[in-house]
Amino acid sequence: MSDPQQVLSARVQHALVAAFGADYAGADPLIRSSQHADLQSNVSLGLAKKLGRAPRDIANEIVAHLDVADVSEAPEVSGPGFINFTLNGGWIAGQATGLLGDPRLGVPRTEHPRTVIVEYSSPNIAKEMHVGHLRTTIVGDAIARVTDFVGDHLIRDNHVGDWGTPFGMLIEHLVDVGDDSPEAGLLRTDPNAFYQAARVKFDSDPVFADRARERVVKLQSGNDPATMELWDELVELSKAYLRDTYARLRVTLADDDIRGESFYNDLLPGVAEDLEAKGLAWLSDGALCAFPEGFTNRDGSPLPVIIRKSDGGYNYSSTDLATIRYRVDKVNVDRAVYVVGSDQALHFRMVFAVAREAGWLPAGKQFEHAQIGMVQGKDGHRLRTRAGDLVKLSDLLAEGVERARTLLDEAERDTAAPKDGGLDLDAIAEDVGIGAIKYADLSTTRDSAYIFDWDRMISFKGNTGPYLQYATTRIRSIFRRAAIDQADLNGPILVTAPAERELALKLLGFGTVVTQVAATAEPHQLCSYLFEVASLFTTFYEQCPVLKADDEATRQSRLSLCAAVLRVLTTGLGLLGVPLPERM
Ligand code: ARG
Numbered sequence: 223m224s225d226p227q228q229v230l231s232a233r234v235q236h237a238l239v240a241a242f243g244a245d246y247a248g249a250d251p252l253i254r255s256s257q258h259a260d261l262q263s264n265v266s267l268g269l270a271k272k273l274g275r276a277p278r279d280i281a282n283e284i285v286a287h288l289d290v291a292d293v294s295e296a297p298e299v300s301g302p303g304f305i306n307f308t309l310n311g312g313w314i315a316g317q318a319t320g321l322l323g324d325p326r327l328g329v330p331r332t333e334h335p336r337t338v339i340v341e342y343s344s345p346n347i348a349k350e351m352h353v354g355h356l357r358t359t360i361v362g363d364a365i366a367r368v369t370d371f372v373g374d375h376l377i378r379d380n381h382v383g384d385w386g387t388p389f390g391m392l393i394e395h396l397v398d399v400g401d402d403s404p405e406a407g408l409l410r411t412d413p414n415a416f417y418q419a420a421r422v423k424f425d426s427d428p429v430f431a432d433r434a435r436e437r438v439v440k441l442q443s444g445n446d447p448a449t450m451e452l453w454d455e456l457v458e459l460s461k462a463y464l465r466d467t468y469a470r471l472r473v474t475l476a477d478d479d480i481r482g483e484s485f486y487n488d489l490l491p492g493v494a495e496d497l498e499a500k501g502l503a504w505l506s507d508g509a510l511c512a513f514p515e516g517f518t519n520r521d522g523s524p525l526p527v528i529i530r531k532s533d534g535g536y537n538y539s540s541t542d543l544a545t546i547r548y549r550v551d552k553v554n555v556d557r558a559v560y561v562v563g564s565d566q567a568l569h570f571r572m573v574f575a576v577a578r579e580a581g582w583l584p585a586g587k588q589f590e591h592a593q594i595g596m597v598q599g600k601d602g603h604r605l606r607t608r609a610g611d612l613v614k615l616s617d618l619l620a621e622g623v624e625r626a627r628t629l630l631d632e633a634e635r636d637t638a639a640p641k642d643g644g645l646d647l648d649a650i651a652e653d654v655g656i657g658a659i660k661y662a663d664l665s666t667t668r669d670s671a672y673i674f675d676w677d678r679m680i681s682f683k684g685n686t687g688p689y690l691q692y693a694t695t696r697i698r699s700i701f702r703r704a705a706i707d708q709a710d711l712n713g714p715i716l717v718t719a720p721a722e723r724e725l726a727l728k729l730l731g732f733g734t735v736v737t738q739v740a741a742t743a744e745p746h747q748l749c750s751y752l753f754e755v756a757s758l759f760t761t762f763y764e765q766c767p768v769l770k771a772d773d774e775a776t777r778q779s780r781l782s783l784c785a786a787v788l789r790v791l792t793t794g795l796g797l798l799g800v801p802l803p804e805r806m
Contacts, residue, residue: 224317224328225734226309226727227253227261229293234263234305237287242273259298259306260727266303277303309727311717318726319713322786327793328733331373332740336556338374339549340366343468343475344562346383347460347482348392348409349417352612353597353605353674354563356471360663361594362561363473364745364798369559371797372740377553380475381545382464384457384482387535388417390438393452394430395420401455409459410466414614442535444487457482470619471656472801489544490536494529497543502579508532514575527572539573546577550587557588559743564593564669592743595671597663605674623655625680629688630654630806645805653801654688655680661687664798665749685753687800690791693756695806696763697788704769704781711785716775721762726783728758732790736797745798752794759787 234251249265256262266280273280281299288297294307321328342362345355370376395416399405408416423430440446441453461477468475494510497503503512511526519525529540549555560570570591577583599605605613630651662679665686666672682688701708717723735751738744768784771777795802 224321224730226293226307226314226317226730228734230261230263230290230307233288233290233293234265234284237284237289238265240287241283242269256304256306258300259308260294261307261309262300263305263307266305270303279303281305311723314723314726314730315715315717317730318715318717318783318786321729321732322711322713322715322782322789326733327790328730329371329736330733336374337377337554338369339377339379339553339555339558340369340561341379341381341558342366342561343464343473344381344383345464346388347457348388348413349383352615353618354594356615356618356659357597357663358561358563358594359468359471359473359475360660360799361592361668361745363475364664364748365559365561365592365739365743366474367797367799368736368740368745368748372737374557374740377555378475378479380464380480380482382480382482384460385441385484385487385541386537387438388420389441389453389456390434390436391420391424391430392417392456393437393441393449394433395423396452396456398423398430401459406459409456410462412614412616413460413463414612442487467615471660472799474799483538483541486541486544486548487536489548490530490540493540493543493547494536497529497576497580500580502576503529512576512579514572514579517572517575525572527576539569542569542573543577543580543582546573546589547582550582550584555587557590559590559592561592561594561743564595567591567593590743593669595666595669598671598673600673600675602673619656619659621676622659622680623651625676626655626658626688627651629680629682633682633806650803650806653803654691654806657687657691657800657802659687660800661690661749661798664745664800665753667746668744685749690752690756690795690800691802692806693759694788694791694795694802695804697759697784697791698804700768700781700784706781708785708788711778711782713782714779715782715786716779718776719762719766721758721765722780722783725755725758725762725787728755729786729790732794736794739797748794748798752791752798755787755790755794759784 231251231253234253235247235249238246238249238251246269249269252264252268253261254264263284266277266284269280270277278299281303285297285299285305290297290307292310293313294309298306300306340362342365343355343359366376366378396406405416405419424434425431437449440449444450461480464475464480465477494503497512498510503510505511506526509526509528509532510530511528513524513526517525527539528537529543530536549558562570574583574589577589583589597605627647630647658679662672662674678684679686680688682692715726717726731751735748739748762783766780768780769777771780792802
């Protein structure tokens with residue numbers, strides 16, 4: 223444990239018990255950052271009533287029982303009863319050196335690993351992923367990587383929409399154009415165009431529409447081999463599209479992670495029967511509906527979850543209920559994180575409620591909807607092109623990369639340094655463009671909407687992908703200039719200058735942040751943290767000469783501090799899935 227906040231927390235807790243007895247073992251020491259010192263404990267204020275003593279008094283008593291001499295200078299009681307801590311430079315230095323030598327950089331492995339499903343991306347097959355799916359894909363991938371890193375047993379799950387009524391028209395369109403045709407090829411490159419073409423035919427050609435409807439019936443019966451073969455073909459072609467997209471985005475989802483809606487098809491009748499048998503669902507206007515407790519329409523009438531439509535078809539909700547049962551009973555998950563748009567919040571609340579009432583989701587299981595806010599255009603609505611269409615994902619990525627190239631070219635023009643020959647600027651622009659788009663998605667609180675703004679995200683200024691990428695390449699270039707192998711730098715890190723102290727101290731918080739991101743499924747916390755590290759590094763680099771340090775010990779220390787920063791940044795950005803060019 224190297225995070226001073228946690229170290230002090232444990233010590234104060236110990237002192238509380240020593241001073242006031244075992245009753246206080248569970249009291250939160252409330253260690254917070256402080257204006258007058260590094261950290262402070264606010265615990266005394268809350269204990270005044272319970273102990274019937276003045277907070278300052280309590281604080282003095284805690285301090286009398288507190289053993290922190292190795293960590294901080296003598297604690298001071300201030301104001302109404304805060305306990306202030308000024309950390310020892312030597313302790314910070316020792317911990318930072320330890321962190322540099324720790325392959326996990328201070329990130330603890332979870333003591334009791336759980337089986338965790340992170341469900342994300344989940345686009346609808348044969349329809350292009352839109353910018354909303356882009357964000358669930360990117361944020362979900364970061365949540366998955368962090369879950370894996372802290373030592374839980376991770377299952378990635380791509381709950382693609384690969385079933386249902388649109389597949390009748392999609393299959394018939396595939397039959398018409400032929401599977402070797404350029405039109406079918408669109409499924410690999412521009413699935414939305416394929417979908418739109420099928421849609422147009424469906425809306426304008428009644429004969430085609432009838433064929434499509436018949437095909438749906440055959441598909442849902444599941445026992446027409448020719449139909450299943452066509453459906454398979456459609457899904458396979460679409461998988462190629464997903465593979466390419468994920469590869470370009472540097473997203474870790476693989477074919478094997480796809481467990482689409484179709485997978486749960488056989489379980490749907492059981493969902494309906496069991497809910498009916500439990501008296502939790504009944505027919506309402508011909509449709510089988512469940513009415514979970516506490517959900518009402520505006521007029522106060524109970525709000526239904528439709529389980530089976532009046533035409534006998536199942537739907538999105540019944541599939542999600544079957545999915546919950548499967549995950550609990552067959553996969554034995556402890557936690558399931560659904561990384562899905564916040565517009566589906568009511569759906570998940572109701573489906574989870576029905577599952578709980580049915581006893582399918584026991585209390586110990588942590589099922590949660592990690593809500594993803596909308597990505598908006600400048601007009602505050604869903605992102606669209608000037609012509610009013612949803613923005614095509616591949617166009618969006620191409621534009622990001624192009625803009626990154628411009629940014630890099632401008633930066634190069636502005637520096638007097640001779641051009642670094644042999645750089646693959648196309649590859650670097652790809653990393654910077656994709657990284658910038660991903661980072662913009664990740665750095666905003668995940669459940670808030672944000673306005674898509676090229677100028678803000680493709681920039682070296684502020685909390686952006688390029689700024690953080692640049693921080694890493696800057697450190698690499700220091701090592702390159704001095705012909706130093708990063709692996710040879712192992713301290714000791716010394717802490718003398720204030721900028722060194724702040725930077726080293728910040729590095730010690732990495733473990734706590736990563737642990738928190740795993741618990742809350744909120745990658746933006748890691749972004750904020752890494753941005754602070756990079757900013758403190760910038761200050762350090764301005765104030766503290768590294769290669770030209772006054773003496774060899776300081777030079778070695780500062781190079782080692784640079785190495786620790788580089789490892790924290792690369793590990794952190796790696797957990798976020800932001801690609802890192804070696805140079806830029
Ligand atoms: N395919 C759905 C959509 O595009 C998202 C699926 C979300 N996951 C779930 N278990 N319902 O809206």
